[in-house]
Amino acid sequence: MKGRHILLGVSGSVAACKAAELMTQLVRAGAEVVVIMTDGAQRFVTPVTFEALSRRPVITSLWKRTQFQEPAHVTLAEWTDLLVIAPATANVLGKLAHGLADDMLSCMALAVPRPPLIAPAMNVNMYNHPAVQDNIRLLKRRGCVFVGPVEGRLASGRVGLGRMADVKDIAKAVETALAPRRRAARR
Ligand SMILES: Cc1cc2nc3c(=O)[nH]c(=O)nc-3n(C[C@H](O)[C@H](O)[C@H](O)COP(=O)(O)O)c2cc1C
Numbered sequence: 192m193k194g195r196h197i198l199l200g201v202s203g204s205v206a207a208c209k210a211a212e213l214m215t216q217l218v219r220a221g222a223e224v225v226v227i228m229t230d231g232a233q234r235f236v237t238p239v240t241f242e243a244l245s246r247r248p249v250i251t252s253l254w255k256r257t258q259f260q261e262p263a264h265v266t267l268a269e270w271t272d273l274l275v276i277a278p279a280t281a282n283v284l285g286k287l288a289h290g291l292a293d294d295m296l297s298c299m300a301l302a303v304p305r306p307p308l309i310a311p312a313m314n315v316n317m318y319n320h321p322a323v324q325d326n327i328r329l330l331k332r333r334g335c336v337f338v339g340p341v342e343g344r345l346a347s348g349r350v351g352l353g354r355m356a357d358v359k360d361i362a363k364a365v366e367t368a369l370a371p372r373r374r375a376a377r378r
Pocket of ligand 1: 201202203204205206229230231232279280281282283312313314317346
């Protein structure tokens with residue numbers, strides 16, 4: 192992962208607090224990580240947490256100037272090797288599936304040519320809703336890689352499928368996604 196450029200999109204779930212640990216693991220593995228937080232994510236964790244851990248400014252709005260050459264969604268899309276969205280809300284999955292682009296993360300998801308790696312997190316009923324399941328199927332057909340969700344205790348206290356995958360499993364999936372593809376062995 193050394194030297195690889197990762198955009199980490201964080202959206203509005205209780206699991207947003209785990210994204211800081213994911214970012215730390217990716218940075219320790221040698222990746223350069225830029226974080227984009229949705230408005231929803233900023234209700235759960237502050238950008239300061241990510242800024243302190245990554246020592247880089249965090250992108251919190253489509254409309255605020257960044258340290259990247261503007262327009263940042265175009266410049267950053269060219270810089271990025273992989274967009275990782277963890278946690279991904281039902282809202283983000285819907286926007287990605289339908290090509291909506293009303294904030295920096297959803298614009299970036301359209302601007303980065305490679306399909307993103309997505310770690311959803313949500314309540315079990317939200318996850319099982321046919322609209323969410325249809326969106327996931329559509330995104331998978333387009334080449335998006337999904338990690339989790341897994342069964343476990345959810346923010347509501349209920350146990351069910353919807354918990355974000357373990358950070359180490361997401362980091363492993365990122366490493367696999369960024370590994371150079373091996374050519375099929377010749378016979
Ligand atoms: C306490 C609380 C926890 C939430 N957890 C989740 C969640 O885990 N997954 C999800 O899809 N939505 C969750 N939501 C709803 C999202 O925050 C909401 O849909 C928001 O508009 C998402 O915005 P974003 O996708 O732009 O971050 C939660 C809301 C609240 C108030």
